[in-house]
Amino acid sequence: MPDEPALSTKRSLQQLPYQSDLVQFLKRIDRDVWQWFADRRLSEKYAEDTRFELLKTTYRVEREAQPDLYSSAQEVADFLGVQAPLTIYQAQNPSGLNASIAYVPGQVHLVLHGPILDQLTPLEVRGLLAHELGHYLLWDQWNGELLIASEVLTALVNDPHAHPAHFATWRLFRLYAEVFCDRAALSVTDDLASVVSMLVKVETGVREVDPAAYFRQADEIFAKGSVSTTGLTHPETYIRARAAQLWHRSDPDCDDQVAHMIGGEPGIDELDLLEQQRIAAATRRLLDALLCHKWFQTDLVLAQARLYFDNYEPPSEILVDSQLEQAIRGKPDSLRDYFCYVMLDFISADRDLEEPPVAVALLVAEQLGVKSRLIDLIRQDIKLRKNQVDRIDGQKEKIIAEADRATAVVS
Numbered sequence: 226m227p228d229e230p231a232l233s234t235k236r237s238l239q240q241l242p243y244q245s246d247l248v249q250f251l252k253r254i255d256r257d258v259w260q261w262f263a264d265r266r267l268s269e270k271y272a273e274d275t276r277f278e279l280l281k282t283t284y285r286v287e288r289e290a291q292p293d294l295y296s297s298a299q300e301v302a303d304f305l306g307v308q309a310p311l312t313i314y315q316a317q318n319p320s321g322l323n324a325s326i327a328y329v330p331g332q333v334h335l336v337l338h339g340p341i342l343d344q345l346t347p348l349e350v351r352g353l354l355a356h357e358l359g360h361y362l363l364w365d366q367w368n369g370e371l372l373i374a375s376e377v378l379t380a381l382v383n384d385p386h387a388h389p390a391h392f393a394t395w396r397l398f399r400l401y402a403e404v405f406c407d408r409a410a411l412s413v414t415d416d417l418a419s420v421v422s423m424l425v426k427v428e429t430g431v432r433e434v435d436p437a438a439y440f441r442q443a444d445e446i447f448a449k450g451s452v453s454t455t456g457l458t459h460p461e462t463y464i465r466a467r468a469a470q471l472w473h474r475s476d477p478d479c480d481d482q483v484a485h486m487i488g489g490e491p492g493i494d495e496l497d498l499l500e501q502q503r504i505a506a507a508t509r510r511l512l513d514a515l516l517c518h519k520w521f522q523t524d525l526v527l528a529q530a531r532l533y534f535d536n537y538e539p540p541s542e543i544l545v546d547s548q549l550e551q552a553i554r555g556k557p558d559s560l561r562d563y564f565c566y567v568m569l570d571f572i573s574a575d576r577d578l579e580e581p582p583v584a585v586a587l588l589v590a591e592q593l594g595v596k597s598r599l600i601d602l603i604r605q606d607i608k609l610r611k612n613q614v615d616r617i618d619g620q621k622e623k624i625i626a627e628a629d630r631a632t633a634v635v636s
Contacts, residue, residue, distance in 0.1 A: 236412045238305075238359075240367065242480050243401050243488070246499055247394065248370045251377055254498075262376045266369070272329045279327055283314035283336055294342070294350075298335065301354045301413055307361055309333045322427050324353055326360040328372075333361055344432050349423040352410035356423075359409030363402055374398065393497035399458045400487050407469050417473045421466045428462050443467055453489030460487060492559040504560065507552040508567060509534055514589050515571050517544045518625070520632040521582060525575040533567075543629075553593045565590065565599045573607055581628040583609070584621035 240248075252259045279285070288295045291313070298311055311333040319338035327334040335357055342350060364372035378398055381391040410420045418436035425434045443463035446452060454460040460468070464486050471479040491500060512530050516522055516539040530537045553564055568586040575582070583603065590599040600618070603609050609617075617624065 236415070238362065238405070238409055238412055240371070241401050241405055241483070243397060243484065243499070244371060244374075244405070247398065248367075248374050250499060250502065251374055252370075258377065259373065262373045262380075263369075265376075267328075267330055267372075272332070275327050275329050275334070276332075279314055279334055279336070283316050286313045286315055286337075297347070297351060298354050298358075301351055302333065302358055304413055305355065305358055305362060305409060307333060307358050307365070309361070309365070311335065313337065322430055324357050324427075326357050328361065328364050330365070333358065341427070344426055344430075345423060346419065348414055348416055348419040349426070352414045352416075352420045352423045353427070355413035356406040356410040359406030360402065362409065363405060389494060390496055390498050390501050393491070393495055394499070396457060397488060397497050400454060400456060400460055403459050403465065404468050404483060404487065407465055408472050411469055411473055417470060420469055424462050424465055439463075439466060440470070451485070451489075453486055490555070490557050492557045493563050494559065503552070504563075507549065508564070509537070510546055510549045510552070511564060511567060511589070512537065512571075513540050513544055514546050514549060515568065515582075515585055516540070517542065518581075518585060518629060518632070520628045521571075521578070521585065523575045523578065526571060526578075529570060529574040550593055553595070561595050561598060564593065565595055565602050568599060569602050569606060572603065580617055581624055583607075583614075583617050584624040584628075587614075587618050588621050588625065 286294070294313060295311070298313060302308075302311055309331050312335070314334065314336045316336050316338045321339055322341045322344065323338040324341060325336045325338070327336060335354070341353070345353060364375070375398065378391070378395045381387055382395045384391075407420065407424070410423070411417065414420060421436045421439060422434040425431070425436075425439055443466050446463050447467065452464065454464050456464075459465075468479075468483045468486060471482055476482070488497075488500070491497070496504060512533065516526065516530060522539045527537070527539065530539070553561065568590060572582045572586050586599060586603075587596060590596040596618075600614055603614055604611060
Protein backbone atom coordinates (compact mmCIF):
# COMPACT_ATOMS: atom_id res chain seq x y z
CA MET A 226 0.00 0.00 0.00
CA PRO A 227 2.07 2.95 -1.23
CA ASP A 228 2.01 6.48 0.14
CA GLU A 229 0.87 5.49 3.61
CA PRO A 230 -0.65 8.55 5.33
CA ALA A 231 0.43 9.47 8.82
CA LEU A 232 -1.90 8.79 11.70
CA SER A 233 -3.67 11.77 13.26
CA THR A 234 -3.22 13.16 16.74
CA LYS A 235 -5.20 10.82 18.99
CA ARG A 236 -8.67 12.00 19.98
CA SER A 237 -10.40 10.37 22.93
CA LEU A 238 -13.25 8.01 22.06
CA GLN A 239 -16.06 7.87 24.59
CA GLN A 240 -19.34 5.99 24.68
CA LEU A 241 -22.26 7.96 23.31
CA PRO A 242 -24.75 9.05 25.98
CA TYR A 243 -27.32 6.50 24.79
CA GLN A 244 -24.83 3.67 25.20
CA SER A 245 -23.75 4.62 28.72
CA ASP A 246 -27.35 5.38 29.78
CA LEU A 247 -28.52 2.01 28.50
CA VAL A 248 -25.77 0.14 30.34
CA GLN A 249 -26.70 1.86 33.60
CA PHE A 250 -30.40 1.14 33.01
CA LEU A 251 -29.84 -2.57 32.32
CA LYS A 252 -27.60 -2.91 35.37
CA ARG A 253 -30.17 -1.19 37.58
CA ILE A 254 -33.38 -2.77 36.28
CA ASP A 255 -32.28 -6.37 36.93
CA ARG A 256 -28.90 -6.70 38.58
CA ASP A 257 -29.11 -10.52 38.73
CA VAL A 258 -29.68 -10.85 34.97
CA TRP A 259 -26.84 -8.42 34.28
CA GLN A 260 -24.50 -10.32 36.58
CA TRP A 261 -25.44 -13.65 35.00
CA PHE A 262 -24.42 -12.41 31.56
CA ALA A 263 -21.31 -10.76 33.01
CA ASP A 264 -20.22 -14.05 34.60
CA ARG A 265 -21.12 -16.08 31.51
CA ARG A 266 -19.05 -14.13 28.99
CA LEU A 267 -18.17 -15.81 25.68
CA SER A 268 -16.88 -19.35 26.00
CA GLU A 269 -13.79 -20.87 24.41
CA LYS A 270 -16.16 -23.07 22.41
CA TYR A 271 -17.75 -19.91 20.97
CA ALA A 272 -14.27 -18.70 20.00
CA GLU A 273 -13.39 -22.03 18.38
CA ASP A 274 -16.69 -22.15 16.50
CA THR A 275 -16.18 -18.56 15.22
CA ARG A 276 -12.66 -19.29 14.00
CA PHE A 277 -13.79 -22.53 12.34
CA GLU A 278 -16.66 -20.76 10.59
CA LEU A 279 -14.22 -18.15 9.27
CA LEU A 280 -12.00 -20.91 7.88
CA LYS A 281 -14.98 -22.39 6.02
CA THR A 282 -16.43 -19.19 4.61
CA THR A 283 -13.43 -16.93 3.90
CA TYR A 284 -9.94 -16.86 2.48
CA ARG A 285 -7.43 -16.15 5.24
CA VAL A 286 -4.95 -13.51 4.10
CA GLU A 287 -1.46 -14.39 5.31
CA ARG A 288 0.84 -11.63 6.52
CA GLU A 289 3.49 -12.54 3.96
CA ALA A 290 0.96 -12.10 1.14
CA GLN A 291 -0.23 -8.63 2.21
CA PRO A 292 2.47 -7.13 4.45
CA ASP A 293 1.45 -3.52 3.76
CA LEU A 294 -2.20 -4.21 4.63
CA TYR A 295 -1.20 -5.89 7.88
CA SER A 296 1.21 -3.09 8.69
CA SER A 297 -1.50 -0.48 8.17
CA ALA A 298 -4.03 -2.46 10.20
CA GLN A 299 -1.54 -2.91 13.03
CA GLU A 300 -0.75 0.80 13.12
CA VAL A 301 -4.45 1.62 13.32
CA ALA A 302 -4.95 -0.98 16.06
CA ASP A 303 -2.02 0.41 18.04
CA PHE A 304 -3.35 3.94 17.63
CA LEU A 305 -6.75 2.91 19.01
CA GLY A 306 -5.21 0.91 21.83
CA VAL A 307 -6.28 -2.48 20.50
CA GLN A 308 -3.60 -4.90 21.66
CA ALA A 309 -5.11 -8.19 20.48
CA PRO A 310 -3.47 -10.20 17.65
CA LEU A 311 -5.03 -9.45 14.27
CA THR A 312 -5.98 -11.71 11.37
CA ILE A 313 -7.49 -10.53 8.07
CA TYR A 314 -9.81 -12.56 5.85
CA GLN A 315 -11.45 -12.13 2.45
CA ALA A 316 -15.09 -13.20 2.35
CA GLN A 317 -16.26 -15.71 -0.21
CA ASN A 318 -19.22 -14.83 -2.46
CA PRO A 319 -19.52 -11.25 -1.19
CA SER A 320 -22.64 -9.21 -1.96
CA GLY A 321 -20.98 -5.82 -2.41
CA LEU A 322 -18.20 -3.87 -0.76
CA ASN A 323 -17.89 -4.01 2.99
CA ALA A 324 -15.85 -5.09 5.98
CA SER A 325 -16.82 -6.65 9.29
CA ILE A 326 -15.45 -7.92 12.59
CA ALA A 327 -16.00 -11.47 13.83
CA TYR A 328 -15.70 -10.82 17.55
CA VAL A 329 -13.62 -13.17 19.68
CA PRO A 330 -12.33 -11.93 23.04
CA GLY A 331 -8.63 -11.13 22.82
CA GLN A 332 -8.48 -11.68 19.05
CA VAL A 333 -9.27 -9.41 16.09
CA HIS A 334 -10.72 -11.18 13.07
CA LEU A 335 -11.28 -8.64 10.30
CA VAL A 336 -13.22 -9.75 7.21
CA LEU A 337 -13.10 -7.85 3.91
CA HIS A 338 -16.01 -8.20 1.47
CA GLY A 339 -15.49 -7.71 -2.25
CA PRO A 340 -12.59 -5.88 -3.95
CA ILE A 341 -12.84 -3.07 -1.44
CA LEU A 342 -9.12 -2.35 -1.18
CA ASP A 343 -8.99 -1.66 -4.93
CA GLN A 344 -11.56 1.12 -4.65
CA LEU A 345 -10.34 2.96 -1.56
CA THR A 346 -7.43 5.36 -1.18
CA PRO A 347 -4.83 4.55 1.51
CA LEU A 348 -6.43 7.08 3.88
CA GLU A 349 -9.88 5.64 3.22
CA VAL A 350 -8.53 2.16 3.95
CA ARG A 351 -7.29 3.42 7.32
CA GLY A 352 -10.74 4.85 7.99
CA LEU A 353 -12.35 1.52 7.10
CA LEU A 354 -9.95 -0.42 9.32
CA ALA A 355 -10.50 2.03 12.17
CA HIS A 356 -14.29 1.75 11.82
CA GLU A 357 -14.17 -2.04 12.10
CA LEU A 358 -11.69 -1.97 14.96
CA GLY A 359 -14.12 0.43 16.62
CA HIS A 360 -16.56 -2.48 16.84
CA TYR A 361 -13.90 -4.50 18.65
CA LEU A 362 -13.25 -1.56 20.99
CA LEU A 363 -16.93 -1.35 21.90
CA TRP A 364 -16.96 -4.94 23.14
CA ASP A 365 -13.49 -4.96 24.63
CA GLN A 366 -13.28 -1.64 26.50
CA TRP A 367 -15.18 -0.36 29.57
CA ASN A 368 -14.88 -3.75 31.28
CA GLY A 369 -16.87 -5.35 28.48
CA GLU A 370 -20.10 -3.67 29.63
CA LEU A 371 -21.32 -2.91 26.12
CA LEU A 372 -20.75 -6.55 25.16
CA ILE A 373 -22.81 -7.61 28.18
CA ALA A 374 -25.52 -5.12 27.16
CA SER A 375 -25.51 -6.60 23.66
CA GLU A 376 -25.89 -10.12 25.05
CA VAL A 377 -28.77 -9.04 27.30
CA LEU A 378 -30.58 -7.30 24.43
CA THR A 379 -30.06 -10.27 22.11
CA ALA A 380 -31.59 -12.58 24.71
CA LEU A 381 -34.54 -10.20 25.14
CA VAL A 382 -35.37 -9.95 21.43
CA ASN A 383 -35.02 -13.72 20.99
CA ASP A 384 -37.57 -14.37 23.72
CA PRO A 385 -40.98 -15.40 22.29
CA HIS A 386 -42.61 -12.87 24.62
CA ALA A 387 -40.36 -9.99 23.59
CA HIS A 388 -41.94 -6.54 23.86
CA PRO A 389 -41.69 -4.01 20.99
CA ALA A 390 -39.57 -1.87 23.33
CA HIS A 391 -36.95 -4.63 23.38
CA PHE A 392 -36.70 -4.58 19.58
CA ALA A 393 -36.61 -0.77 19.55
CA THR A 394 -33.76 -0.77 22.08
CA TRP A 395 -31.81 -3.44 20.22
CA ARG A 396 -32.17 -1.41 17.01
CA LEU A 397 -30.98 1.86 18.58
CA PHE A 398 -28.09 0.07 20.25
CA ARG A 399 -26.85 -1.12 16.86
CA LEU A 400 -27.37 2.26 15.19
CA TYR A 401 -25.36 4.08 17.87
CA ALA A 402 -22.58 1.50 17.47
CA GLU A 403 -22.13 2.64 13.87
CA VAL A 404 -21.92 6.29 14.95
CA PHE A 405 -19.24 5.35 17.50
CA CYS A 406 -17.25 3.42 14.88
CA ASP A 407 -17.42 6.33 12.43
CA ARG A 408 -15.88 8.43 15.21
CA ALA A 409 -13.11 5.85 15.50
CA ALA A 410 -12.45 6.32 11.77
CA LEU A 411 -12.29 10.10 12.25
CA SER A 412 -10.06 9.73 15.28
CA VAL A 413 -7.52 7.79 13.21
CA THR A 414 -7.65 9.78 9.97
CA ASP A 415 -8.59 13.25 11.24
CA ASP A 416 -9.97 13.67 7.71
CA LEU A 417 -13.73 14.11 7.43
CA ALA A 418 -13.72 14.04 3.62
CA SER A 419 -11.97 10.67 3.44
CA VAL A 420 -14.27 9.08 6.02
CA VAL A 421 -17.39 10.27 4.20
CA SER A 422 -15.92 9.25 0.85
CA MET A 423 -15.23 5.78 2.29
CA LEU A 424 -18.80 5.47 3.57
CA VAL A 425 -20.29 6.47 0.23
CA LYS A 426 -18.04 4.09 -1.71
CA VAL A 427 -18.96 1.19 0.57
CA GLU A 428 -22.68 1.92 0.24
CA THR A 429 -22.78 2.64 -3.48
CA GLY A 430 -19.79 0.84 -5.00
CA VAL A 431 -18.76 3.94 -6.99
CA ARG A 432 -15.04 4.48 -7.55
CA GLU A 433 -14.92 8.26 -7.30
CA VAL A 434 -16.70 10.37 -4.68
CA ASP A 435 -16.79 14.14 -4.25
CA PRO A 436 -17.32 14.57 -0.46
CA ALA A 437 -18.17 18.28 -0.80
CA ALA A 438 -20.90 17.44 -3.31
CA TYR A 439 -22.24 14.74 -0.98
CA PHE A 440 -22.39 17.20 1.92
CA ARG A 441 -24.39 19.54 -0.31
CA GLN A 442 -26.72 16.65 -1.09
CA ALA A 443 -27.12 15.91 2.63
CA ASP A 444 -27.77 19.60 3.33
CA GLU A 445 -30.66 19.54 0.86
CA ILE A 446 -32.19 16.64 2.78
CA PHE A 447 -31.85 18.32 6.17
CA ALA A 448 -33.17 21.59 4.77
CA LYS A 449 -36.54 19.92 4.22
CA GLY A 450 -37.09 19.63 7.97
CA SER A 451 -36.53 17.24 10.85
CA VAL A 452 -34.71 14.07 9.75
CA SER A 453 -34.27 10.78 11.60
CA THR A 454 -33.09 7.38 10.45
CA THR A 455 -35.35 4.54 9.39
CA GLY A 456 -32.40 2.12 9.25
CA LEU A 457 -32.50 -1.17 11.14
CA THR A 458 -28.77 -1.73 11.74
CA HIS A 459 -27.06 1.22 10.01
CA PRO A 460 -28.15 4.86 9.73
CA GLU A 461 -28.48 6.25 6.23
CA THR A 462 -25.17 7.51 4.85
CA TYR A 463 -26.28 11.17 4.80
CA ILE A 464 -27.09 10.89 8.52
CA ARG A 465 -23.72 9.29 9.24
CA ALA A 466 -22.03 12.06 7.26
CA ARG A 467 -23.83 14.77 9.26
CA ALA A 468 -23.09 12.98 12.57
CA ALA A 469 -19.41 12.67 11.65
CA GLN A 470 -19.27 16.32 10.62
CA LEU A 471 -20.75 17.47 13.94
CA TRP A 472 -18.24 15.41 15.94
CA HIS A 473 -15.30 16.41 13.76
CA ARG A 474 -15.91 20.10 14.36
CA SER A 475 -16.64 19.55 18.09
CA ASP A 476 -20.12 21.01 17.83
CA PRO A 477 -21.39 21.63 21.39
CA ASP A 478 -24.81 20.20 20.46
CA CYS A 479 -23.33 17.18 18.71
CA ASP A 480 -24.73 14.46 20.97
CA ASP A 481 -28.18 16.07 21.12
CA GLN A 482 -28.36 16.38 17.35
CA VAL A 483 -27.13 12.82 16.88
CA ALA A 484 -29.74 11.59 19.37
CA HIS A 485 -32.46 13.31 17.33
CA MET A 486 -31.18 11.85 14.06
CA ILE A 487 -30.91 8.33 15.49
CA GLY A 488 -33.80 8.20 17.97
CA GLY A 489 -36.16 10.75 16.44
CA GLU A 490 -39.47 11.34 18.24
CA PRO A 491 -40.97 7.85 18.61
CA GLY A 492 -44.69 7.33 19.01
CA ILE A 493 -46.30 5.44 21.88
CA ASP A 494 -45.84 2.07 20.11
CA GLU A 495 -42.20 2.74 19.16
CA LEU A 496 -40.61 3.56 22.52
CA ASP A 497 -37.36 1.92 23.51
CA LEU A 498 -36.61 1.01 27.12
CA LEU A 499 -34.98 4.34 27.94
CA GLU A 500 -37.76 6.39 26.38
CA GLN A 501 -40.32 4.28 28.24
CA GLN A 502 -38.51 5.21 31.44
CA ARG A 503 -38.64 8.91 30.55
CA ILE A 504 -42.34 8.74 29.69
CA ALA A 505 -43.02 6.93 32.96
CA ALA A 506 -41.21 9.70 34.86
CA ALA A 507 -43.24 12.34 32.98
CA THR A 508 -46.44 10.42 33.80
CA ARG A 509 -45.59 10.46 37.50
CA ARG A 510 -44.94 14.19 37.36
CA LEU A 511 -48.28 14.62 35.59
CA LEU A 512 -50.01 12.77 38.42
CA ASP A 513 -48.25 15.05 40.90
CA ALA A 514 -49.46 18.13 39.00
CA LEU A 515 -53.05 16.86 39.18
CA LEU A 516 -53.12 15.37 42.67
CA CYS A 517 -51.22 18.08 44.52
CA HIS A 518 -54.65 19.41 45.58
CA LYS A 519 -55.77 17.84 48.87
CA TRP A 520 -59.41 17.53 47.78
CA PHE A 521 -58.26 15.43 44.79
CA GLN A 522 -56.60 12.84 47.04
CA THR A 523 -59.62 10.65 47.73
CA ASP A 524 -59.34 6.89 48.20
CA LEU A 525 -60.75 6.21 44.73
CA VAL A 526 -58.33 8.62 43.05
CA LEU A 527 -55.29 7.32 44.94
CA ALA A 528 -56.29 3.76 44.08
CA GLN A 529 -56.31 4.82 40.42
CA ALA A 530 -52.87 6.43 40.81
CA ARG A 531 -51.48 3.22 42.32
CA LEU A 532 -52.55 1.32 39.24
CA TYR A 533 -49.92 3.44 37.49
CA PHE A 534 -47.31 3.36 40.28
CA ASP A 535 -47.91 0.93 43.13
CA ASN A 536 -45.92 3.03 45.60
CA TYR A 537 -47.45 6.35 44.59
CA GLU A 538 -47.87 9.03 47.25
CA PRO A 539 -49.30 12.43 46.33
CA PRO A 540 -47.43 15.70 46.95
CA SER A 541 -48.01 17.42 50.27
CA GLU A 542 -48.29 20.87 48.70
CA ILE A 543 -49.47 22.47 45.46
CA LEU A 544 -46.81 22.19 42.76
CA VAL A 545 -45.77 24.22 39.75
CA ASP A 546 -43.76 21.88 37.47
CA SER A 547 -42.12 23.88 34.69
CA GLN A 548 -40.16 20.84 33.44
CA LEU A 549 -43.30 18.83 32.79
CA GLU A 550 -44.14 21.04 29.83
CA GLN A 551 -40.70 20.36 28.32
CA ALA A 552 -41.22 16.61 28.73
CA ILE A 553 -44.53 16.62 26.84
CA ARG A 554 -44.65 19.58 24.45
CA GLY A 555 -43.60 18.64 20.91
CA LYS A 556 -44.14 14.91 21.38
CA PRO A 557 -45.89 12.93 18.60
CA ASP A 558 -49.69 12.93 18.61
CA SER A 559 -49.88 9.38 19.99
CA LEU A 560 -47.95 10.40 23.11
CA ARG A 561 -49.88 13.64 23.55
CA ASP A 562 -53.06 11.54 23.35
CA TYR A 563 -51.61 9.20 25.96
CA PHE A 564 -51.12 12.04 28.44
CA CYS A 565 -54.65 13.28 27.72
CA TYR A 566 -56.07 9.83 28.44
CA VAL A 567 -54.12 9.74 31.72
CA MET A 568 -55.81 12.99 32.72
CA LEU A 569 -59.16 11.59 31.60
CA ASP A 570 -58.65 8.62 33.97
CA PHE A 571 -58.40 10.99 36.92
CA ILE A 572 -61.23 13.26 35.84
CA SER A 573 -63.56 10.26 36.05
CA ALA A 574 -61.91 8.32 38.92
CA ASP A 575 -64.20 9.79 41.60
CA ARG A 576 -67.41 11.22 40.16
CA ASP A 577 -68.39 12.63 43.59
CA LEU A 578 -65.74 15.33 43.08
CA GLU A 579 -67.79 16.68 40.16
CA GLU A 580 -66.26 19.74 38.38
CA PRO A 581 -62.92 20.50 40.16
CA PRO A 582 -61.01 17.52 38.59
CA VAL A 583 -62.11 18.72 35.15
CA ALA A 584 -60.94 22.24 35.99
CA VAL A 585 -57.50 21.01 37.19
CA ALA A 586 -57.05 18.79 34.15
CA LEU A 587 -57.96 21.65 31.79
CA LEU A 588 -55.52 23.98 33.54
CA VAL A 589 -52.69 21.44 33.36
CA ALA A 590 -53.55 20.55 29.76
CA GLU A 591 -53.45 24.24 28.85
CA GLN A 592 -49.96 24.53 30.33
CA LEU A 593 -48.87 21.45 28.37
CA GLY A 594 -50.36 22.57 25.06
CA VAL A 595 -52.89 19.73 24.78
CA LYS A 596 -56.08 21.42 26.02
CA SER A 597 -58.00 21.26 22.74
CA ARG A 598 -57.39 17.51 22.48
CA LEU A 599 -58.40 16.95 26.11
CA ILE A 600 -61.62 18.90 25.54
CA ASP A 601 -62.42 16.62 22.59
CA LEU A 602 -61.92 13.55 24.77
CA ILE A 603 -63.95 15.00 27.67
CA ARG A 604 -66.90 15.62 25.36
CA GLN A 605 -66.47 12.24 23.67
CA ASP A 606 -65.82 9.97 26.67
CA ILE A 607 -67.38 11.75 29.66
CA LYS A 608 -70.26 13.11 27.59
CA LEU A 609 -70.08 16.67 28.88
CA ARG A 610 -71.80 19.12 26.58
CA LYS A 611 -69.81 21.86 24.89
CA ASN A 612 -71.37 24.62 26.98
CA GLN A 613 -70.52 22.70 30.18
CA VAL A 614 -66.87 22.27 29.18
CA ASP A 615 -66.63 25.89 28.04
CA ARG A 616 -68.05 27.13 31.35
CA ILE A 617 -65.64 25.02 33.44
CA ASP A 618 -62.73 26.07 31.22
CA GLY A 619 -63.62 29.75 31.58
CA GLN A 620 -63.88 29.50 35.37
CA LYS A 621 -61.26 26.83 36.05
CA GLU A 622 -59.00 28.95 38.31
CA LYS A 623 -62.02 30.03 40.38
CA ILE A 624 -63.35 26.46 40.67
CA ILE A 625 -59.95 25.17 41.80
CA ALA A 626 -59.47 28.00 44.29
CA GLU A 627 -62.90 27.38 45.85
CA ALA A 628 -62.17 23.65 46.19
CA ASP A 629 -58.79 24.42 47.79
CA ARG A 630 -60.41 26.84 50.26
CA ALA A 631 -63.11 24.36 51.17
CA THR A 632 -60.47 21.72 51.91
CA ALA A 633 -58.47 24.17 54.03
CA VAL A 634 -61.55 25.02 56.10
CA VAL A 635 -62.32 21.36 56.74
CA SER A 636 -58.69 20.69 57.70
